[in-house]
Amino acid sequence: THYLFIVVVAVTSTLLTINAGDYIFYTDWAWTSFVIFSISQSLMLVVGACYYLTFTGVPGTATYYALIMTVYTWVAKGAWFALGYPYDFIVTPVWLPSAMLLDLAYWATKKNKHSLILFGGVMCGMSLPLFNMVNLITVADPLETAFKYPRPTLAPYMTPIEPAVGKFYNSPVALGAGAGAVLSVTMAALGCKLNT
Numbered sequence: 578t579h580y581l582f583i584v585v586v587a588v589t590s591t592l593l594t595i596n597a598g599d600y601i602f603y604t605d606w607a608w609t610s611f612v613i614f615s616i617s618q619s620l621m622l623v624v625g626a627c628y629y630l631t632f633t634g635v636p637g638t639a640t641y642y643a644l645i646m647t648v649y650t651w652v653a654k655g656a657w658f659a660l661g662y663p664y665d666f667i668v669t670p671v672w673l674p675s676a677m678l679l680d681l682a683y684w685a686t687k688k689n690k691h692s693l694i695l696f697g698g699v700m701c702g703m704s705l706p707l708f709n710m711v712n713l714i715t716v717a718d719p720l721e722t723a724f725k726y727p728r729p730t731l732a733p734y735m736t737p738i739e740p741a742v743g744k745f746y747n748s749p750v751a752l753g754a755g756a757g758a759v760l761s762v763t764m765a766a767l768g769c770k771l772n773t
Contacts, residue, residue, distance in 0.1 A: 615757060618670050619702045620761060626638075627768030628769070676701070701761050
């Protein structure tokens with residue numbers, strides 16, 4: 578049952594990510610979407626990773642879990658080639674460094690579950706938006722690509738339009754990190770609780 582749960586969470590994370598990775602298309606809402614999806618990514622990573630980590634009790638399994646999510650997503654997003662998107666536009670949110678911080682919190686506090694929840698949750702929630710933004714900076718210009726490769730299934734209200742920079746949030750990374758840091762602690766606690 579434990580291993581089945583791990584697989585289910587990893588697959589669900591992947592499905593969520595295929596959608597969340599699309600925020601680079603929602604050009605007018607890009608920063609708003611970045612904040613919302615950063616939070617969802619953080620929560621999805623932290624609940625599965627903490628569950629897996631406290632289940633095995635071996636520091637390093639959170640990073641292994643993030644690696645599973647990453648590989649699943651790469652495979653799933655390989656289908657985007659069929660739609661003609663360029664390779665540098667297929668981006669996977671960066672979970673590995675944030676998962677390493679979870680492992681580090683668990684290992685450094687001698688497998689203290691409460692420290693994992695508090696320190697690990699905060700570090701994971703704060704770091705993921707930052708790492709993910711660095712990840713996105715390496716991608717082809719979203720607005721240009723959205724016009725160049727229009728999605729056949731794109732709903733009319735998602736049609737790319739000129740972005741209004743700063744219209745919603747001045748700092749999407751800071752907002753995502755702040756909200757993620759608070760909410761990830763709760764999800765880390767849930768991940769640990771599922772083992773008891």
